[in-house]
Every structure is written in structure tokens, then in C-alpha cells.
Amino acid sequence: MAEHALNIDTTPSWGGQVSPFKTSYGKMMMWFFLVSDALTFSGLLIAYGFIRHAYTGEWPMGEEVFHSLPFLGHGYPLIYVALMTFLLIISSVTMVLAVEAGHRMDRKGVTKWLFLTIIGGFFFLGSQAWEWSHFIHGSELGRVQLADGSLAFVHGHGPEVKNLEILKSGHKYHEGTLVEHHALHYYNDALEAGKVNADGTMRLSDGSVAKINFAKEAHVEKLHIRESGSKYQLGSHVEGAQAAELYKEATTAGQANRVVFGANMQRNEYGPQQFAQFFFFITGFHGFHVFSGVVINIIVFLGVLKGTYHKRGHYEMVEKTGLYWHFVDLVWVFVFTFFYLV
Amino acid sequence: MERDDVIEYSLEAHHSEEHGKKIRKKIYFVTVLLSVITALEVGVGIIFPKHYVSEMTWETIKWGYIVLTLIKAGYIVLVFMHLGDEKLELRRLILFPYIIFALYLTYIALFEGLQVHHVWMK
Helix, strand or coil: CHHHHHHCCCHHHHCCCCCCCCCCHHHHHHHHHHHHHHHHHHHHHHHHHHHHHHCCCCCCCHHHHCCEECCCEECCCCHHHHHHHHHHHHHHHHHHHHHHHHHCCCHHHHHHHHHHHHHHHHHHHHHHHHHHHHHHHCCCCCEEECCCCCEEEEEEECCEEEEEEEEECCCCCCCCCEECCCHHHHHHHHHHHCCECCCCEEECCCCCEEEEEEEECCEEEEEEEEECCCCCCCCCEEEHHHHHHHHHHHHCCCCCCCEECCECCCCECCCCHHHHHHHHHHHHHHHHHHHHHHHHHHHHHHHHHHCHHHHHCCCHHHHHHHHHHHHHHHHHHHHHHHHHHC | CCCHHHHHHHHHCCCCHHHHHHHHHHHHHHHHHHHHHHHHHHHHHHHCCHHHCCHHHHHHHHHHHHHHHHHHHHHHHHHHCCHHHCCHHHHHHHHHHHHHHHHHHHHHHHHHHHHHHHHHHC
């Protein structure tokens, strides 16, 4: 030890020239930022865990909420989220390959891999937009509140509405008109507002009354009770004709909010309201990180094209944005597990 | 004064063509590993939905998920983010404060959450 101590030249240490961690200032500060950002995300996910453990009903599971694919409809639990996860992993790989190419001063390699990373980022953002839109619009049959006060998730196929035949004029539509455009949308709105009658007619928002002509009637297969009422208990199922009858009774009772489609800040089809709140906040905050990551990647990509880093003699800038980009992937790994899987 | 941070340490990360091949091989290995783990997680999620398996089975699956997640996170941080190649001191400086804080917060929040649950159930 003593010999070593003698050999150390201490002069540069006092000038602030030596990093005890053998790393550049910029990289270390990026790490410090990522640690603080990781704490923010941990706070959010842990708050989610708190609410979930405190909740007394049945928390929605990922397979039930997220089971749709674009163009293919529903019945594919978790596949879409898995694709999103895979997309983010792949774009993380292209990023790390860009960093590796940078270490070899391979300008062409950096350009190629960084470009692919940006494309991957855009794909992920698009996927998330699709998923949000699907989450907001909801399932085909919605969630229903039964007569005894219990809440049930409805399994089955939604109706197809051919048109709405106006029987009594309102402000907008006149008697005899056939409303085809957005017919299903109007029908679902009327269901939520409790404006559908048992005889197959409904009131539109302009005051008119219409007969609903179905191309295909709704088919209710099963009710899965998610919150206990006076008759049905949490976790039980009602099947077949009885389920269809209960659904019809609830949807034609003339009360608002007996059926709820989709989720927003006020109501949530899938379960407790906090579930939707946390979904929007956590995936939204993560999506915002992806968005800013894409922007930063584009800026660095322009620098690579211009040759700024090549002239500088090293591609550390790519490495630093790479750290941020991998961090976004890292956060998604946790969001994926705690929001979709567990 | 010449800036040491830009010149000295940034150049240390450079490696040769040959070494690059080795690094790329490692990257491809981690890619396959992460993909396989993700596919496994989703497969288990589809085959064993929470409401159709016993509570014991679900507990096992849940902890399995958490372990697999931590493995994935470890590979991302240590290989993709190169933290495994940094100096030991830097590694500890970044990981220890975070892990200690996150574990403590998780413990306290989930413990409290369960207490609130018991009060609300009454």
C-alpha cells in the first residue's frame, strides 16, 4: 500500500481533472437523472400497488381488459401488449447496436441502427395510441349493474345495428328518417343514458324516438360478478338465458349508468375508477418518455448525419441518449408485469 | 484548462472490430433471452388466468413473474446500459441508493395497503 501511495500523482486530483468513477461528466449526470426518474416511476407503480392491495373488490385482470387486436377483433388476451413489449425490446437492441457501432467509429452503422431505433419508437407510440383508444371506447357489451346492485362484466357478442328508424320527430331527425351513420354509437350512448325501452325503441339526444333495427342481436353468454350485490356474490357467474334476461332488464330499466362502455376519468367499465386513473397516468407518463426519447434520438440522429460526433472523435452522445432509451424499455418491463400480468 | 471529461474518458469506451464481434454476440444472446422470457410470461398469463386457478398456483405464478421481471431488468441495466462494464464504485453509487429506497417504499406501501384493506372490509 505504502509503495502505491507514493506512486500516485496527486496534482491533477486537485484541479478537478480526475473522475473517481472513470467516467465522463455527461454520462454520470445521465445516470443520476435516470436514478431520479426511476424513483418517480417507482413511486407511481408503488402507489398503484397500495391502492390495489387496499381495494376490497376484485381487481381487473389484464387478460380480461386487454384482449383485442387491430383488424382481428377480440379474444386474443395480452397478445397486443406482448407485441408492444417485443417492439420496445427490439428498438432497445437496435439502440445498443448503434452504441456499439459508435465505439468502433463506424458512422454508417450508427446511422443505420439509430434510424431503425427511431422507427421502432414511432411504432410503439402508434401502438399505444391504438390501445388507449380501445381502452376508452370499451368492450362490445360493457359492464352492467344488475337489479340487486352487483356489478358484472359481460361476456358475449355485441349487437350490430342496421339503422334507427325515427318514429317521432325531434329537433334534428324527422319521422320516417333512417339513421345509419353512427347508429351503433347512438345506440350505445342511449344504453348508457338509460334511454332504451324494453319494446325495442329508444330516445335520441335530440328528443326523437326511434325503433332500433338490428342486423344482428346482442348475444350475452355470461355475466361475471365483479362487485357483490344483495343477491349475487363477488366472483360468481350467471350463464345462458338467465344472463341474457338480467342484461336486458338492466339495460331497459330507464336508469342512467346501468351499463358503462369503456373508461375515462369519470367512469370505468373494467373495474374500480382508480384502475383507469392509474392506467392513464402510468402508461401516459411512460408514453411521454417514449415520445421525448424519440425526439432526442432524432436530434442526435441529425448530429450523426452531419458528422458532429465523428469530428469530435467519439460517439458518446449516442451512448447517452441510448441510456435514456434503454431506461424507457426498462420502465416498460415493470409496467408490463405490474399492470398487465400480475 | 483542457476538458478531461470530453477527451479522456469518452475515448476509453472505444473498442476494436474483434472485440465488437464479441459484444454483438452478447447483445444477440440478451435479445433472444428477453424475447423468450416475455413470450413465456404471456403464455403463462393466457394458459393460467387468475380467476381459474387456485390461490396457491396464482401466488406461485405471481412470484415467478416478479423474478422473471427482475432478471429482464438486470440484463437491460447491466448489458444494454453497460452498467456491468462501469467501475464498481459507479455501479454501487447508482444501484444501492435506488434499491434501498425502492424496497423500503414497496414494503411500507404494500403493508399499509393491506391494513387499509382490512379496515375497509369490516
